[in-house]
Amino acid sequence: MSGNEIREKYLAFMEKNGHAIVPSSALVPENDPTTLFTGSGMQPLIPYLMGEKHPKGVRLTDSQKCFRANDIEEVGDNRHTTFFEMLGNWSLGDYFKKEQLRWFFTFLVDEVGLDPAKIYVTVFAGDEALGIPRDHEAVSIWKELFAERGIEAKDVFIGSEEDGYQVGMQGGRIFYYDAAKNWWSRSGKPVNMPAGEIGGPDSEVFYDFGPEHATHPVYSKQAAHPNSDSGQFLEIGNSVFIEYIKQEDGSFSKLPQRNVDFGGGLERIAAAKVGQPDMFKVDLLQNVVTQIENLSGLHYEDNLVAFRVITDHIRGAVFLIGDGIMPGNTDQDYFVRRLLRRAVRYADKLAIPAGKFALLAESVITTYSAHYPTLLTKKAEITEAIAREEEQFRKTLEAGLKQFNKISLQIHVVSKEVDGKKVIDKSVAPVAKKALSAQNAFDLYTTYGFPIELTEEIAAEQGLVVERAGFDALMEQHKATSRTGAEQKFKGGLADSSELVIELHTATHLMLAGLQKELGTHIHQAGSNITGERLRYDFTHPEKIEKANLERVEMYVNDAIKAGGEVTIEIMSKEKAQADSTIEASFWDRYPDEVKVYTMKGSDGAIYSRELCGGPHVQNLHDIRKTFKIIKEESSSAGVRRIKAILE
16 A cells, blocks of 8 residues: 555545545745744644634544654654655544544554554553643543454553653553653643643554564663654554643643644554555655665665665655745755755765756656645746756865865874974874864855755764854854844744734735735735734835825725624635635745635625635634724835834
């Protein structure tokens, strides 16, 4: 069974059980300034988990594209990847533990065909100090599910991951772990959650590949436990039961609406299906691995790290470029560049001929195009961008490596006295690691385009460390000089989902419509940042806006608020939305194939705004109980203006 088949089986299974299939959101999160990428399946669903109504109902399912930039350095083992797909399903105040755990277990055993005897599960051990009980309900459900398959499921208390190495499996099938392992909130453990944050216990499912795959240094057969990093067990799915909200006094109370948030790793389930914990042997990645073998004449098993880095990084770059993120030096763009340049380095180690990265990209597109047709329509754009970045980097790579080797030689050589004169003795090895200066690392970045991470990798290969703190300081000075420092950088999105932020976000839609009405349809969003105190909005316009025009925009927004009227959501294909001239949108490339259109009408039926967005918004314009006021209009960059506004 291929990874593509597992994805389709999962979506069909959940649809059969009453779930509406929603398309994957883009890898660049909308209205979330806290992160550069969509790194989990639930991230795009946060507004609905917080209470907003979803236009497709209370049962949803999808396969979400995810990218975790923090895992770049981890790629090289058999399970870490930067890009992955998360199978997901959600209950928004509908079903709960009994249905969720049964559905996932049934899917794994009956649909995918996994051996239930190789499945182990974990549950929340409770927190007595906070008044949160052990999840006996989930344990009872799991015992029943295993019993139906003829398996006696003993429950065992573990506690922490480290405790697990001491107490071991004890013949268990169901294991209690503390909040570090079996609790979910956006802030982590219950004690770290701020007042008003929601969260709850979770139940993870693990697949046992057998003790022969155990590689953890402190692992032993006597101290095995599922939620370890042993290599024997692999988490393949996690059901989160969001039923608590933290109060101002630090206590927890039950939510009036209980939600289910499930995420299952597509590649991990596929690995369990083939009984092989190496992600890179799953067909979703195997096509690229095979292509690398053909281009290099080498075998995957003999060059694991290089093959895995190239395979993962090419796949990640293909999906990021497919979502409109091109290689560059800032924010998301930087990570595309970093992926490709790191892949070039490893390709050279395998002696892959220059200019072949586009072929590897085609392997990714061929594998995924049936489910993600945008990759096929953007094939030329993706392969050209990758080929261009490879060519550009190769022009500076050779010269940069020569410069690096010169610097390295100067650092490593040792002086000695010969006939009263100091001479260089290259035969003497350094006794400890020496440092590559911050200035040298900075020069390699500015002159040769070496990302600092690449410099650190090469330095480590030559027994050097990089003065990273000094480099970071030089980079901050460089950014400030070029007006791209942190204080000038436009952080996009919504600060949170508070009432004031939601009101200002809704008012931003009305303001854009007012600007277009007053100044012309050439105006489009170029960036947005909204907190509970103010909105900040960048838009395309070539010149300063007169005060009288701004006053009329203010009047437009306030007239809409006074008129009241429902804010409605409509789901439609992106193709249909693009063909509708009444719908405003920016960043079309970053929207999925199916989009949400928010329409804001007055009580008289007049349309004040009709725009693509990801929410959240007020349900009625009357819910904005204050007056909209523009407090500043200024230049943001060439051809882009910025407005700051408040509700007072």
